[in-house]
Amino acid sequence: MRWVVQRTPKSGPVAGGTMVAVMVVVSIAGIASDIGGATFIFGPLLLGLAVPNGPPLGAAIVEQTDTVVSEVLMPLVYLSCGLVVEFSEVNDGPTQLPVVRSTLWTIVILVIGILAKLVLPNMGVYSVWLLASIGVTALIVPLLKTYYDPLGANYSVGQRTIQHLKPNMELRVVACVQDESPVPSIIHLLEASCADGGNPLCVYVLHLVEQVGRASSSFIAHKNKKGFINPIQMDRLLNAFINFEQSKNGQVPVQPFTAIAPHRTMHRDICSLALEENAAFMRDAGEHGEADRPNRTIIPNVLSQASCTVGILNLKGETALPYPTxxxxxxxxxxxxxPDDREALSYAACLARHPSVHLTVTRFVWAMDQNTHTKEKSWDDEVVEELKHEKALNENVVIREVVSKDKEKTIAQIKSIDNQYDLIIVGRSQGSNCVLDEGLVEWSEFPELGLVGDMLCSSDFDGSFAVLVVQQHPKA
Structure with a gap:
């Protein structure tokens, strides 16, 4: 196994002949262990322990055999287990033990283990054990779903939003990435977020790696409490953020992490880290918005379970965000x-403090609602007024108001901004008075980005720019 790994190029495929040889050895190991008196599972189990975790070999074996194993072999194993079960032995076994005593003996055997199996005669133990396993599974699964929710709303404390961030309070960001393509844009956006006079910035970088060819998930912290980093565990992706930390002379601390897990559970690592570090959240949605379906399933889970603000960065075209310095x-x-639009505007206000950032805010006002005053609208006005106050001291901030009368004209106004900006920031939802959702919901290709975010990321918008979709934490 080591010989194969050493001779496989980095990120390269495992030779087809090698995979055939592995499958032949697995078959021979099963036959040999069965002939030797052990079950046919014992030999392949020992062979599996010799396979190194992850790529190239472990990942290749999982990728090429997963369908056959999960769809054919595993059902046959469970079928064979069921065929040898004799439920009549539970009440009328060879030793004529009633069901209660048989169950008690089963518990004793589970505690004593192999010693009990050598001492006691056969009493229908296998059948009772299988029934107990089914019963425990049927009981534990719904109980866990009902009572164990570490990412539930009760675990969230306070208003963990950018809008309610107090002056001089540290802005903590969890930047989640799966490959190197969005790294430059994220770093450049972080650079713009740490302007002099603004909120201090702390970055938690989480490299998401799909669990392939591994027995269990793992969460790796690459920097200890003393700030020491083990360079052996670091990759190019994480090193890019460490270089950013060094370029800021330690003023922007970076904490690198790696989460190796299946796609269906990656959101737990993301939300747990954000919850533990009391942080906001940023994630890349895939270049051109065409992230594959397994990757896209992570985002809705994070949106529904995160205990803080969530930002989804989507890159259009091949050009990264310009470096603000x-x-x-x-x-x-x-x-x-x-709330989502207010959070988006609050983050934009943080970026506007950087001298190289030129911010333009386009506020859409419906003609029918110009004279309407609600509590929700007063909160929106307050955020805009705060930005106007900063505008008086910053000539790089422009605020303009657009009156919209119908959906078609609003869409045309949105399309008119094409190629004017390097980055467009928008809330995931636009409040109750927005009429864009009339007839557009069924056409949404990426519902996790919201209607406007999905529109901006669609093929109707040409050019190279980035879109940041922001969702405020619902408890704000």
Whole structure:
């Protein structure tokens, strides 16, 4: 196994002949263990322990054999287990023991283990054990789903939003990435987030790796409490963020982590880290918004279970966000109303403190609602007024108001901003007075981005720019 791993190029495929040889050896191991008096499972089990975790060999074996194992072999194993079960032995076994005593003996055997199996005669133990396993599973699963929810709403404390962030309070961001393509844009966005005079920034980088060819999930912290980093465990992706930390002379601390887990449970690592570190959250949605379906399933789970603000960064085109210290960064905000739009505007206000950031806020006001005053709208006005106050001291901030009368004109106004900005920030939902959802919901390709975010990321918008979709924590 080690010989194969050493001769396989990094990130390269395992030779087809090697996979055939592995399958032949697995068959021989099963036959040999069965002839030797053990079950046919024992030989392949020992062979499996010799396979190194992860790529290239472990991942290749899982990828090429998973369908056959899970869809054919595993059902046959369970079928064979059921065929040898004799439920009549539970009440009328060879030793004529009633069901209660048979169950008690089973418990004793489970405690004593192999010693009990050598001492006691056969009493229908296997049948009782199988019934007990089914019963325990049927009982434990619903109990866990009902009473064990570490990411539930009761675990969230306070208003963990950017809008309610107090001056000089540290802004903590969990940046989650799966590959290297969005790393430059995320770093450049973080650079714009740590302007002088703004909130201090702390970054928790979480490299998400799909669990392939491994027996269990793992969560790795690469930096200890003293700040020491083990370079052997670091990859190019995490090193890019460490270089960013060094370029800021330690003023922006970076904590690197790696989560190796199946796609269906990755959101737990993300939400747990954000909950533990009292942080906001940023995640790349895949270039062009065309992330494959397993990756996309992570985002809705995070949106529904995160205990903080969630930001989804989507890159269109091949160009990354410009580095704000080298060139100007043009950012646009599309603002209607509601908590998500307020959170998007609050984050944009943080970015506007950077001298290289030019911010333009387009506020959409419905003609029929211009004279309407509600509590929700007063909160929106308050956020806008705060930005106007900063605008008086910052000539790089522009606020303009657009009156919209119908859905078609609003869509046309959104399309008119094409290629004007390097980054467009928008809330995931636009409040109750937005009429864009009329007839557009069924056309949404990426519902996790919201209607406007999905529109901006669609193929109707040409050019290269980034879209940041923001969802405020619902408890705010």
């Amino acid at each position: 080298d060139s100007k960064q043009y950012i646009g905000v599309l603002f209607w109303e509601g």
